[in-house]
Amino acid sequence: xxxxxxxxxxxxxxxxxxxxxxxxxxxxxxxxxxxxxxxxxxxxxxxxxxxxxxxxxxxxxxxxxxxxxxxxxxxxxxxxxxxxxxxxxxxxxxxxxxxxxxxxxxxxxxxxxxxxxxxxxxxxxxxxxxxxxxxxxxxxxxxxxxxxxxxxxxxxxxxxxxxxxxxxxxxxxxxxxxxxxxxxxxxxxxxxxxxxxxxxxxxxxxxxxxxxxxxxxxxxxxxxxxxxxxxxxxxxxxxxxxxxxxxxxxxxxxxxxxxxxxxxxxxxxxxxxxxxxxxxxxxxxxxxxxxxxxxxxxxxxxxxxxxxxxxxxxxxxxxxxxxxxxxxxxxxxxxxxxxxxxxxxxxxxxxxxxxxxxxxxxxxxxxxxxxxxxxxxxxxxxxxxxxxxxxxxxxxxxxxxxxxxxxxxxxxxxxxxxxxxxxxxxxxxxxxxxxxxxxxxxxxxxxxxxxxxxxxxxxxxxxxxxxxxxxxxxxxxxxxxxxxxxxxxxxxxxxxxxxxxxxxxxxxxxxxxxxxxxxxxxxxxxxxxxxxxxx
Amino acid sequence: xxxxxxxxxxxxxxxxxxxxxxxxxxxxxxxxxxxxxxxxxxxxxxxxxxxxxxxxxxxxxxxxxxxxxxxxxxxxxxxxxxxxxxxxxxxxxxxxxxxxxxxxxxxxxxxxxxxxxx
Numbered sequence: 205x206x207x208x209x210x211x212x213x214x215x216x217x218x219x220x221x222x223x224x225x226x227x228x229x230x231x232x233x234x235x236x237x238x239x240x241x242x243x244x245x246x247x248x249x250x251x252x253x254x255x256x257x258x259x260x261x262x263x264x265x266x267x268x269x270x271x272x273x274x275x276x277x278x279x280x281x282x283x284x285x286x287x288x289x290x291x292x293x294x295x296x297x298x299x300x301x302x303x304x305x306x307x308x309x310x311x312x313x314x315x316x317x318x319x320x321x322x323x324x325x326x327x328x329x330x331x332x333x334x335x336x337x338x339x340x341x342x343x344x345x346x347x348x349x350x351x352x353x354x355x356x357x358x359x360x361x362x363x364x365x366x367x368x369x370x371x372x373x374x375x376x377x378x379x380x381x382x383x384x385x386x387x388x389x390x391x392x393x394x395x396x397x398x399x400x401x402x403x404x405x406x407x408x409x410x411x412x413x414x415x416x417x418x419x420x421x422x423x424x425x426x427x428x429x430x431x432x433x434x435x436x437x438x439x440x441x442x443x444x445x446x447x448x449x450x451x452x453x454x455x456x457x458x459x460x461x462x463x464x465x466x467x468x469x470x471x472x473x474x475x476x477x478x479x480x481x482x483x484x485x486x487x488x489x490x491x492x493x494x495x496x497x498x499x500x501x502x503x504x505x506x507x508x509x510x511x512x513x514x515x516x517x518x519x520x521x522x523x524x525x526x527x528x529x530x531x532x533x534x535x536x537x538x539x540x541x542x543x544x545x546x547x548x549x550x551x552x553x554x555x556x557x558x559x560x561x562x563x564x565x566x567x568x569x570x571x572x573x574x575x576x577x578x579x580x581x582x583x584x585x586x587x588x589x590x591x592x593x594x595x596x597x598x599x600x601x602x603x604x605x606x607x608x609x610x611x612x613x614x615x616x617x618x619x620x621x622x623x624x625x626x627x628x629x630x631x632x633x634x635x636x637x638x639x640x641x642x643x644x645x646x647x648x649x650x651x652x653x654x655x656x657x658x659x660x661x662x663x664x665x666x667x668x669x670x671x672x673x674x675x676x677x678x679x680x681x682x683x684x685x686x687x688x689x690x691x692x693x694x695x696x697x698x699x700x701x702x703x704x705x706x707x708x709x710x711x712x713x714x715x716x717x718x719x720x721x722x723x724x725x726x727x728x729x730x731x732x733x734x735x736x737x738x739x
Numbered sequence: 740x741x742x743x744x745x746x747x748x749x750x751x752x753x754x755x756x757x758x759x760x761x762x763x764x765x766x767x768x769x770x771x772x773x774x775x776x777x778x779x780x781x782x783x784x785x786x787x788x789x790x791x792x793x794x795x796x797x798x799x800x801x802x803x804x805x806x807x808x809x810x811x812x813x814x815x816x817x818x819x820x821x822x823x824x825x826x827x828x829x830x831x832x833x834x835x836x837x838x839x840x841x842x843x844x845x846x847x848x849x850x851x852x853x854x855x856x857x
Contacts, residue, residue, distance in 0.1 A: 285808055285809070285812075288809075288812050289787070289790070291812075292783075292786070292812055292815045292816070293783075295815070295816060295819055296779065296783050296815055296819050298819070298823075299775075299776070299779050299819060299822055299823065300776065302823060302826060303771075303772040303775060303776050303826060304772055304776060421803075422805065423802065423803030423804045423805050424803070424804075426803070426804035426805065426809075427803070427804040430804060437798065437800075437804070437806075438798075440798075440804060440806055440808070440809065441794060441797055441798040441806060441808055442790035442791065442794060442797055442808055443794055446791070452791040452792070455787065455790065455791055456787055456788070456791060459783070459784070459787040460784075460787075463780065463783055483830075483835060486827070486830060489823075490823055490824075490827055493819065493820065493823045494820070494823075497816055497819065497820060500816075501816065723752070723753055726752055726753050726755075726756035726757075727752045727756075729756055729765070730752050730755045730756050730761065730841075733761075733764055733765060733768060733834075733838060734755075734761075734764070734838045734841045734842050735838065735842060736752075736755070736841065736842050736845060736846075
C-alpha cells in the first residue's frame, strides 16, 4: 500500500487530468444530448434512435462495471480459478436475454420493465411491485459501484483517512445525477459508448502487456501465477474460494444467480427500448455478447497476471477484497512502483476505472428513476393523469433522491468485494424480476396475484436471506464484523430465493380466483412476436 | 393508455392470434428458444457442478498448465458465441419474414414507433 501510494501520490496530477478530461467530454455530450430531449421517449429511451451496434456498445458499457473490471480481476488474482466463474456466468447469462427477453420486451413495453409485467394485469399493484424491485436491485448495484470508486481513490490518493473517500463517493454521486437529469437516456447512452471503448482499449492494452511478459504463451502465464500464489497447481483448479461443503453450495448459488440475473436487471432491460425495432434489439444483444465475451476473456489474463506480477500479499495489503488488483497490475506492467511508466499506466487505468464506474452508476440511476416516475408516480400515485412533462420532472427528482440514498449507503459498505455485491444484485433480479417476466410473456394463465406474489416473494426472500447471511454479520469480512445474527449459511441467496420467486408466481396464480383475460394475452402474444402496435 | 389496442376492433387481434400464420411463427420461435435455453442452462450447470464435485477431473492437465477446468470454462464461452450466432441465423430466416408478413397483412398500425404523435 505505502509503496504504491507514494508513487501514485507523485503522479496524482496525471490521473486527475485524465479523469477530468473524461468528465469534461462526457459533460459536453450530456449538455448536447440534453438540448435535444423533448418528449418522454427522448428522456427515457433516447428517442429510440440508436442502432443495434451503438446499443450493443452501450449495453456492454452498462454491463462491464467496476465489478467486472476491478472485482473479477481481484477475485481471480486472489482465489485463482474460482474467480473465473463470474466471467462465465456473466456471459452465458446473455443467452437468456437474447432468446427469451430482449425482443418480446422491446415489442411489448414502452419505457420500463413494468410496462411488460403490467401489460395484461391490473396496473397499480403490478407497477408498484415492479417499481419497488427495480429500485432495490439498482441500489444494490449502485452500492457495488460506489464501493469500487471509494476503494480506488483511497489507493490512488494514498489516503487512509475516510474524508477523501467520502468526498469521492459524493462527487461520483453528484456527477451521475447531473448526467441523468440533464442528458436523460440519450446522454447516458453516449457516456456508456465512450466508456465501453475506453475500457476495452485499456483492458486490451494490459492483456497484451501481460501476455508479452510470458512470450504470448498462456500456459506460461498460468504457471507463473500458480507458483507466485504459493498454492501451486491448486490455484488453477476450482476450490480455492469455494472448497468446503457449504462453500460449494455457495458456488452453485452464485452460479445460478449470475446466469439468471442479467435478464432481470432493470438498467439492462431499459436499454432495449433505445432501438427502433425488435430486430435491432436482437442485434444489440449479439454485439454485446461479442464485446462482453472478449472483455471477460481478457479479465482472465488480468487476474492471473496480477497474481503473477503483483502477488496476493501486495494486493491484499492495498485492499483485502482484491478490488485494486487491476490498477496495481497496471503499475507493475508500466515498470513498477516509483517508475514513470508505472505511474502513467496506473493513472490511465485508474481513469478508465473511474469512467467505468461513472457510466454504470448513471445507467442505474436512470433506470431506477425512470421506474419511479413512470411506474410509481405517473401510474400509481397520479393514476395515469400526470402529464408527460410532470412525469419527466418527477424522474429527475427521483434521480436526485436515489443518488443521495446510494451515496449514504455506500459510505458503510466499503469492505465488501464489488463483484460479490453485484452478485447480490443479480440474485435479487433473478428472484424478483425474471420469474415474473417469463410468466407474463409465456404463461397464458398467469394473473395479477401471481405477478405480485412472485415479485414480492422473490424480493423479500432474497433481501432477507442476505441480511441474515455472512455478508452482513458473523465474519471478519462482514458489514458488521462485531455482531453475529446470521443463520443463513450462504453468501449468495440465489439457490433458495430464485425457486421462491418462481414458486410464488405459480402458487399465487393457482390460488387466486382471478380469471386471466385471454384477449389481453392474445394481444401481448401477437405484439411481442410480430411487433404489431409496438411503440 | 400505455398499451393502446393494436387494431380498432378488439376481435382482430384474437383473429391474428388464432391464424395459421401466427401459430406457425409462434411454434418456430418457441421450438427454438425453449429447448435451446434448457440445453445451455443444463450445460452451464454441469460445468458448475463439475467444478464443485469433480476436482480430480477438473485438475487433469491437458497441455502445460492448462487443465480440464480451464478448457471447460473456455468451452462455455465458445458455446455462448455459437448459440448466439445460430439464433441470429435462425431468426433471420424463420422469425423475421413471417413476423413482417403478419405486420404487413394487418398493418393498419405503426411499423416504426412514432413517439411524438402520442
